[in-house]
Amino acid sequence: MPSDPRQRRAARHAPPAGDAAPSPKRPLTVDRITDAALQVVATEGYDALTIRRVAAVLGTGPSSLYAHIVNKDDLDDLLVGRLCAAVALPEPDPATWRTQIVDAYAQIRDQYLKYPGVSRAALGTVPTNLDALRVREGLFAILLAGGVEPQAAAWALDALSLYVSAYALEQSLVQQRRKHPDDEWVLGREELLSRFTALPADSFPQTRRYAAELTSGSGHDRFEFTLGLLIDSIERRG
Incomplete structure (x- = not known):
């Protein structure tokens, strides 16, 4: 010192x-x-x-x-791979394959929804990231375990993945519009119901009559319903 x-x-x-x-x-x-x-x-x-x-x-x-x-496309591939790394896949089970498919795609949906618009990175590209390929392999194996014919299963993966990406993208666009000062374009269910029931009965009889059905359900309710429709079609072809 x-x-x-x-x-x-x-x-x-x-x-x-x-x-x-x-x-x-x-x-x-x-x-x-x-x-x-x-x-x-x-x-x-x-x-x-x-x-x-x-x-x-x-x-x-x-x-x-x-x-x-390499470029922005390479960065997109990395993003999709990182999100896929968080998806847990079960051992394919012929008895529960439908539930397994819905659960797996719900996980992918939730990963996309954490990052507004990121599902665009998955559109129009063939995944090459090993984590993305792992998820694709797992989904394919679940469909095959359910008795779906390989060609139908392969194309079904494209249809299901496209819907999930589009769903997540739509949700991100809705959230983005809600943040805009002019947010009147994003209507709540009550406002939609009010507008539908106020339409002229002679021009819109079905919309007025079934306004409650047309505006019912959360986004995720409709998500599971649409996946069910797709899976039903796949099952019939399989």
Whole structure:
């Protein structure tokens, strides 16, 4: 310890020796890039997702990301893979295969809904990420266990996955519109019911008569109903 009181005082106010040098920068990895991309989607929506935006979140330049990913499509593949990694798949059971399919797709739906618009990343692409392929393999195995013929099962996967992606995208669009100052475009059930029952009876007799049925059910009720319709069709073909 310094003998001079002034030196001792200066030493007390000096930063610790460990803080004198800047901490080493965390290395950029595919996992960190994926984390940052999900952060952008969660806070700003999928439309805001760009390579430049992700780079800004990571405190680096876009060129740094290209050392780890190919392009935006590659980033989309990583996002879908990360979300699929959270999906738990059961051992295919011929006795409960219908319930297993609905449960698995409900998990995928819920993952998509956490990140507004992210299901667009799954549209128009063939998955190559191993986690996404794991889920596809598991869903395919469940359909086959249910006695669905392989060709019908293969095409059924496309139809079911397309519906789930579209459903999640629609839900994200509704939420986005509700945040808009002019939110009159997103009507609640009571308002819809009121408008339907007020329509001219001579032009809209069925809409007036069945307004309650047309406006009934939550989004998830309709989700399970539609999956049931698709599965019924698959079962008949199988």
